[in-house]
Amino acid sequence: MNHTTYKYSIIFLIEEKHDDFLQFLEKTYELLSSRSDSFEILILDNGTGYSMKNYQPRLLNLNCPLKAFALSKRTSQAVCLKGLLKECHGEILIVFGSHQQITEDSFIHLLDSLDNGTDIVSPVRQNRVDPIFNQLQSRVFNSLVKRITKTNVNDLSCFVRIFRREVLAETELYGDMYRYLPIFAERRGFKSKEVECINYQATSKTGLYGIKEYLDRIVGIFSLYFNTRFTRKPLRFFSAIGFIFFLIGIFILLYVFAEKFLLGKFIGNRNSLILATFLMVIGIQSASVGLLGEIIAFTHGRHKKEYVIGKKFDI
Amino acid sequence: MFTYLSIVVPLYNEEESVEVLLSNILKVSAHFNFDYEIIFIDDGSTDKTWEIIERLQKETPQLKAIKFRRNYGQTSAMVAGFDHANGKIIVTMDGDLQNDPSDIPLLLQKIEEGYDIVSGWRKDRKDKFVRVFLSRVANTLISLTTGVKLHDYGCSLKAYRAECIKTINAYGDMHRFFPALASMTGARVAEIPVKHHPRKFGMSKYGLSRIFKVFSDIFALNLIIRFSSTPLKGFALCAIPFLFLFIFFGILSTLAIVHDWTQGKATFFVIAALLNLMAIIHLLILGILGELVVSTSDLTHTQMPEITKKVILINDRDHNGTPWTVNHNVIDNFELKRQS
Numbered sequence: 298m299n300h301t302t303y304k305y306s307i308i309f310l311i312e313e314k315h316d317d318f319l320q321f322l323e324k325t326y327e328l329l330s331s332r333s334d335s336f337e338i339l340i341l342d343n344g345t346g347y348s349m350k351n352y353q354p355r356l357l358n359l360n361c362p363l364k365a366f367a368l369s370k371r372t373s374q375a376v377c378l379k380g381l382l383k384e385c386h387g388e389i390l391i392v393f394g395s396h397q398q399i400t401e402d403s404f405i406h407l408l409d410s411l412d413n414g415t416d417i418v419s420p421v422r423q424n425r426v427d428p429i430f431n432q433l434q435s436r437v438f439n440s441l442v443k444r445i446t447k448t449n450v451n452d453l454s455c456f457v458r459i460f461r462r463e464v465l466a467e468t469e470l471y472g473d474m475y476r477y478l479p480i481f482a483e484r485r486g487f488k489s490k491e492v493e494c495i496n497y498q499a500t501s502k503t504g505l506y507g508i509k510e511y512l513d514r515i516v517g518i519f520s521l522y523f524n525t526r527f528t529r530k531p532l533r534f535f536s537a538i539g540f541i542f543f544l545i546g547i548f549i550l551l552y553v554f555a556e557k558f559l560l561g562k563f564i565g566n567r568n569s570l571i572l573a574t575f576l577m578v579i580g581i582q583s584a585s586v587g588l589l590g591e592i593i594a595f596t597h598g599r600h601k602k603e604y605v606i607g608k609k610f611d612i
Numbered sequence: 613m614f615t616y617l618s619i620v621v622p623l624y625n626e627e628e629s630v631e632v633l634l635s636n637i638l639k640v641s642a643h644f645n646f647d648y649e650i651i652f653i654d655d656g657s658t659d660k661t662w663e664i665i666e667r668l669q670k671e672t673p674q675l676k677a678i679k680f681r682r683n684y685g686q687t688s689a690m691v692a693g694f695d696h697a698n699g700k701i702i703v704t705m706d707g708d709l710q711n712d713p714s715d716i717p718l719l720l721q722k723i724e725e726g727y728d729i730v731s732g733w734r735k736d737r738k739d740k741f742v743r744v745f746l747s748r749v750a751n752t753l754i755s756l757t758t759g760v761k762l763h764d765y766g767c768s769l770k771a772y773r774a775e776c777i778k779t780i781n782a783y784g785d786m787h788r789f790f791p792a793l794a795s796m797t798g799a800r801v802a803e804i805p806v807k808h809h810p811r812k813f814g815m816s817k818y819g820l821s822r823i824f825k826v827f828s829d830i831f832a833l834n835l836i837i838r839f840s841s842t843p844l845k846g847f848a849l850c851a852i853p854f855l856f857l858f859i860f861f862g863i864l865s866t867l868a869i870v871h872d873w874t875q876g877k878a879t880f881f882v883i884a885a886l887l888n889l890m891a892i893i894h895l896l897i898l899g900i901l902g903e904l905v906v907s908t909s910d911l912t913h914t915q916m917p918e919i920t921k922k923v924i925l926i927n928d929r930d931h932n933g934t935p936w937t938v939n940h941n942v943i944d945n946f947e948l949k950r951q952s
Contacts, residue, residue, distance in 0.1 A: 486656070486681020529784030532832040533825055540824075570880050578887045582894050585850060589898045589905070591832040592843055596909035599781040602695075604688040608662070610669050610677040 301462065303362070305329065305336035306387025310377055310456075312343050315395040319355050325393070326359050328401055337362040339385050344371035374475035382465050390465060394456035398422070403494035407459060416487035417460035419479050420494035421452040431506050438514050445522050446480050451491055453477065463487075467605075473513065477521060484525065486605045529594055529603070535587025543580030549573035616700055617648040617720070618774070620693030622686050623665075623707035624655040630664050633709060634672065640713040641674070651676045651693045652707075656683035687787040694778050703771045711769040712807040719771035719804065728776045728799035729791050731762050732769035732806035739810070750826055757834050758792040762803050765789065769806050773799075775917040785825075789833050796837050797916040841914045843902025851895040854888045861885035 307325060311318065322338070329336050338361060342349060349365050356363060364384060368377070378392070389411060399407070399420050410418045425432050435454050443450055453476050464482045474481060479489040527534040550573040556562045564570055619637060623630060634650070641648055652675065654662045665677045678692055690704055701723055705711040715732060722730040737744050747766050755761040765788045776799045777790060786793065791801045839846030865881035873879065 483682070530825075530829070530832070533828045536828045536831070537824070564880070567880065571883050574880075574884050574887050578891045581854075581891055585847065585895055585898055588832070588835050588847070588850075589843070589902055591835055592840055592902050593905050594783070595836050595840055596906055596911075596913060599783060599913070600910075601783075602688075602691075603783055604684040604692050605681045606678055606692065607656075607681040608677075608679040610666070611675070 301386055301388040302335075303337050303387045304334035305389050305391055306385035307336060307338045307391045307393065308378070308381055308385065309338070309340045309393050309395065310343055310374060311341065311345055311347070311395040312371075312374075313395055314345055314347050317397070318395050319352060321393075321395075321397045323355070323359070324397070324401065325404075326361065328404065330361070337364070337385065337387060339363075339381055340365040341377050341381060342367040343374070343377055344368045373472050375470040375472055378465060378475060379470060382462070388462060390460055390462060392456065392458045392460075397497045398455055398457055399494040400497045403492075404457075407457070407492050407494060410490060410492045411459050411461075414488055415490045417458065417464050417479055417482050417489045418492055419450075419452070419458050419489070420455050421491050422455055422496040423493055425496045426498050428505055434506060434511070434514070438518070441518055442477075442480070442521065445518065446525050448480050448483055448489075449491070450479055453479075455494075457494075461487075472520075473517060476517070480521070480525070486607060529598065531590025531594055532584075532587035535590060536584045539580040539582070539584035539587070541580070542576045542583060546573045546576030546580060549576070614647065614700070615649055615698040616646040617644070618693070618697035618699030618702045619648065619650045619713075619716070620653065620690060620697060620702055620704045621651070621707050622653045622655055622689030622693065622704075623657065623661055624683060624686075624689075625657045625659045625661060626707045627657075627660045627664060629707065629709045630661055631668065633707060633713075634668055634675065636709075637713045637716075638672070640716055643717070648674060649676055649697070649699060650674050651678070651697060653677070653689040653693050654679040655685070655689040656680040685785065687782055687785055690787050691782050694774070697774060700774055701771055702774050702777060704768055706768040708811060710809050710811055711767075712809065715769060715804075715806040716771075718806070719769070722802050722804055723771050723773065725802075726800065727802040728773045729794055729801045730771045731764065731791055731801065731803040732767040733762070733764040733803045734767050734808035735763075735805040737808055746823065750830070753827075753830055754789070754792060754833070757830065758795070758837055760792045760795045760801055762791060762801065764803070765791070767806065773917075779912065779915075779917050781912075785829060786833075789829075792833060792837060796840075796913070799917075839902075841906060841911075843906055844896075844899035847895045847899030847902060851892045854891045854895070858885055858888040858892060861888060 307329065309318075309322060315321075322340075326338065338359065340349075340352075340356075340363070342365070344367075349367055352365070356365065366381075366384075382390075391408070399422065403420065407418055407420055425435075435452075439451055439453055442453060458478055460478070460482065464478070464485075464487050468478065468481050468485050468487075470478065470481065479491075483489045523534060549569055553564055553567060553570050553573065557564045619641075621633065626633070630652070637650060641650075650672070652665050654665060654677065656679075662677075662679050665675075665679075669675045669677060676696070678696060680689070680692070693704070694702060701720065703716055703719060705713070705716075711732065719730045719732070747764075751763060751765050754765050755763075768787075770790065772790070772794070776794045776797075779797070780786075780790065780793050782790065782793070791799070795801060835846055861881050861884040865879055865885050867873075868879045868881050
């Protein structure tokens with residue numbers, strides 16, 4: 298890409314107020330200044346309402362290109378990053394949250410792991426310090442994602458990611474998909490790598506995840522499941538669901554009818570009969586939604602190419 | 613000079629066969645008296661397939677190749693081939709030596725007779741019984757439901773007029789249904805028996821989920837072919853059985869209330885009738901939504917490629933009473949010529 302003027306663009310995406318942010322920023326600055334590569338810093342306040350003015354004096358002390366943006370309202374991380382892509386000029390993008398999640402040594406190690414054959418590296422935090430309950434949830438979540446996407450990802454909760462500019466430019470990212478960037482990047486044919494990192498102890502201690510966090514992850518799992526497998530073939534998904542409902546309905550119906558004709562039971566006012574019919578109708582409805590999905594995929598999705606070409610010969 | 617023929621071959625981990633394949637194709641193409649190209653699509657192979665292609669390319673100027681970043685499946689590989697093909701006719705074939713390139717001239721001959729798509733039919737299949745049986749069921753089902761009668765949809769060896777196949781823009785496992793999809797806009801389809809060699813390397817999987825997927829795909833295919841320009845009609849058709857059920861349960865519930873079958877309690881029949889009504893409404897709403905979806909699309913799927921609307925014969929005779937004949941030997945299209 299011709300407009301990359303720096304080696305690194307460091308992006309701080311501030312999603313929550315954090316007292317140690319400036320300290321973290323300065324520490325990162327020092328770390329990168331000690332290396333010979335050129336870099337720039339971008340800060341995006343994603344609607345936390347915390348005035349940049351408070352940061353300004355200390356930000357001006359940093360001796361490197363720096364841009365700060367603030368959004369009036371919280372938007373999705375994907376939107377933020379896609380927007381920042383136009384503003385940043387680095388060859389390699391480093392994304393941080395508002396506090397330090399991994400130690401300095403780990404960070405340097407992570408940065409060096411992005412070698413020629415790799416397009417995106419993400420950390421896997423060792424000796425995590427957040428509550429056991431969070432870790433448990435995280436583990437269940439990650440193993441579910443692993444199974445669904447058939448990729449080897451171990452820590453999707455960590456915000457830190459280092460990737461090449463093309464990864465963000467060419468991956469279709471929207472909504473809450475930033476978390477799954479390594480997965481979507483792999484689907485676009487980029488090489489992803491995970492590196493073991495040490496969890497930074499001082500600022501990583503957080504409270505228990507709220508209900509919202511859990512809800513987010515459950516919804517995330519479902520959308521990931523659908524997104525990675527059925528966007529081109531929606532009927533496969535909906536007809537499978539419909540088929541199961543329909544089958545259960547038929548089964549109950551047969552049972553009730555058997556009771557009537559073999560045992561002579563009166564069935565006109567039985568709840569199970571209503572349940573059976575209800576399940577069958579749900580089955581049909583689910584399958585028909587799939588049909589609509591197929592029409593959408595065919596009329597609107599056909600022109601989106603599924604493949605990404607790596608190399609060409611003579612063409 | 614323009615390229616007449618493009619041979620598109622998707623390859624996935626075929627390091628054992630790619631070299632033999634190319635030499636087989638070249639043996640046949642040595643007799644061609646027109647320009648042609650061979651396009652290999654490496655579908656993200658993890659073995660040495662691409663290295664071999666790179667080596668072969670130096671010796672064979674007709675060979676072009678594309679490598680995917682990762683494995684995207686046969687449909688995508690074929691579509692990539694179509695997108696990059698320059699030929700007026702495109703022939704697709706398997707990369708695992710099951711098809712025989714010596715059948716290509718036969719396919720071309722059939723195309724020249726005026727068909728838009730010519731499909732190979734592995735009349736003498738060298739596969740296991742279960743596989744042959746399952747694919748026969750699928751073929752019969754596709755033929756019956758879509759009206760495009762072919763014995764062997766699964767055969768990769770097919771020839772297309774470029775215009776007919778490029779406009780499809782296929783995705784997700786659609787490669788089996790190309791002839792049926794192309795028939796949407798009027799493509800003329802024919803089939804000829806071709807040779808089949810047993811698979812030498814690798815195995816293919818047939819499980820319950822795959823059967824389910826194929827059935828689901830056939831259903832979707834029919835919907836797309838028949839109703840992708842009139843979705844409301846399709847959904848309304850789906851609603852008809854429920855309409856009958858609704859009427860049936862409606863009559864029964866009236867009778868039940870009149871004759872007091874259930875001692876005044878909410879009867880099953882009333883609820884069943886309402887549920888069916890719900891299903892009808894749901895389907896109609898989806899149909900209307902479908903109309904919205906179709907009308908907001910670019911409508912390319914309803915447009916005929918130029919080739920399929922070429923006039924074959926308007927009238928037996930012109931104004932002077934001289935008969936017209938169809939010239940089958942013209943490669944490009946049908947052409948009307950006056951009998952001298």
